Amino acid sequence: MKLIYGRPPAVFDPPAEATQTSPLIPGSAALEEIAPGSADLAMIYAPPGALERRAVLAHALRALKPGGRLDAMAPKDKGGSRLKKELEGFGLTVVDEPKAHHRRCRATMDSPLTGLDEAIEAGAARQVSDTGLWSRPGVFAWDRIDAGTATLALQLPPMKGVGADLGCGVGVLSLAVLTSEAVTALTGIDLDRRAVEAARLNVTDPRAAFEWADARTLPASGDMDFVVMNPPFHDGGQEDRHLGQAFVRKAAELLKKGGTLWMVANRHLPYEADLNAAFRRVRVVEESAGYKVFEATK
Numbered sequence: 116m117k118l119i120y121g122r123p124p125a126v127f128d129p130p131a132e133a134t135q136t137s138p139l140i141p142g143s144a145a146l147e148e149i150a151p152g153s154a155d156l157a158m159i160y161a162p163p164g165a166l167e168r169r170a171v172l173a174h175a176l177r178a179l180k181p182g183g184r185l186d187a188m189a190p191k192d193k194g195g196s197r198l199k200k201e202l203e204g205f206g207l208t209v210v211d212e213p214k215a216h217h218r219r220c221r222a223t224m225d226s227p228l229t230g231l232d233e234a235i236e237a238g239a240a241r242q243v244s245d246t247g248l249w250s251r252p253g254v255f256a257w258d259r260i261d262a263g264t265a266t267l268a269l270q271l272p273p274m275k276g277v278g279a280d281l282g283c284g285v286g287v288l289s290l291a292v293l294t295s296e297a298v299t300a301l302t303g304i305d306l307d308r309r310a311v312e313a314a315r316l317n318v319t320d321p322r323a324a325f326e327w328a329d330a331r332t333l334p335a336s337g338d339m340d341f342v343v344m345n346p347p348f349h350d351g352g353q354e355d356r357h358l359g360q361a362f363v364r365k366a367a368e369l370l371k372k373g374g375t376l377w378m379v380a381n382r383h384l385p386y387e388a389d390l391n392a393a394f395r396r397v398r399v400v401e402e403s404a405g406y407k408v409f410e411a412t413k
């Protein structure tokens with residue numbers, strides 16, 4: 116069996132027939148559930164956060180057979196320059212090569228490894244003491260409440276009827292929405308399986324359900340009363356305003372006529388044109404601390 120984690124650039128020849136294990140690709144297998152000692156190869160496009168990356172590498176190593184090969188790479192400035200040391204720290208002999216602004220590290224499982232359990236534990240799901248919420252390294256703002264989210268939560272009026280939380284993360288906005296008894300159903304959607312799993316633990320209200328999916332692919336139901344969101348503006352670590360703009364258009368497609376979108380965004384992000392094109396009325400409700408809160412009515 117061959118495993119792949121994420122989407123390494125084509126220059127690394129990712130094996131086409133490998134089992135995808137990234138939590139950011141809906142439908143993928145969970146790396147942590149791959150049977151130990153079962154894989155011949157693991158190609159890991161290592162994530163940028165150190166705790167997350169070390170846990171992913173440790174899970175991949177645990178999944179490899181003796182003699183199995185690890186092929187891990189990351190952009191130099193997003194953890195790549197630390198990969199070799201991290202892998203050597205597990206007791207591996209590592210061949211390291213610069214390639215296409217990345218570092219690529221290859222190693223064979225041939226020696227007893229150390230520190231895997233600790234790395235896995237440090238990247239595992241837990242209840243964060245500051246927030247009281249379930250989360251884990253790698254999830255958006257995993258150990259704090261994002262300031263933009265907090266700004267929106269403060270402005271939200273009581274919602275009514277059926278709605279969605281697009282890019283719900285661990286469920287912070289969902290919890291705010293569900294304080295209104297007039298909400299009858301809420302669907303939270305996130306691309307990150309780890310966030311969805313945490314949201315299910317954090318939001319146990321029976322009116323809420325969470326889906327692991329790309330919000331951009333949701334059917335345009337046109338039947339919702341409200342949408343709340345703090346849309347993503349990074350894709351693969353790069354700022355990508357098209358992602359947020361696609362969320363704005365999708366929110367409009369989900370809403371019925373007269374339905375309302377409540378959204379927060381960094382002030383510098385250009386969402387006004389898309390909001391004005393997709394909604395009948397757009398109002399800036401609050402502008403502070405670098406954020407803008409919009410109410411948009413379809």
Ligand SMILES: C[S@@+](CC[C@H](N)C(=O)[O-])C[C@H]1O[C@@H](n2cnc3c(N)ncnc32)[C@H](O)[C@@H]1O
Nearest residue numbers: 255264282283284305306307329330345346347
């Ligand atoms: C700015 S964060 C907001 C998270 C959460 N709502 C909060 O306020 O803490 C954006 C979220 O969108 C998710 N996301 C990114 N791309 C997505 C997509 N295409 N479909 C669904 N969710 C996505 C990210 O995983 C992240 O959890």
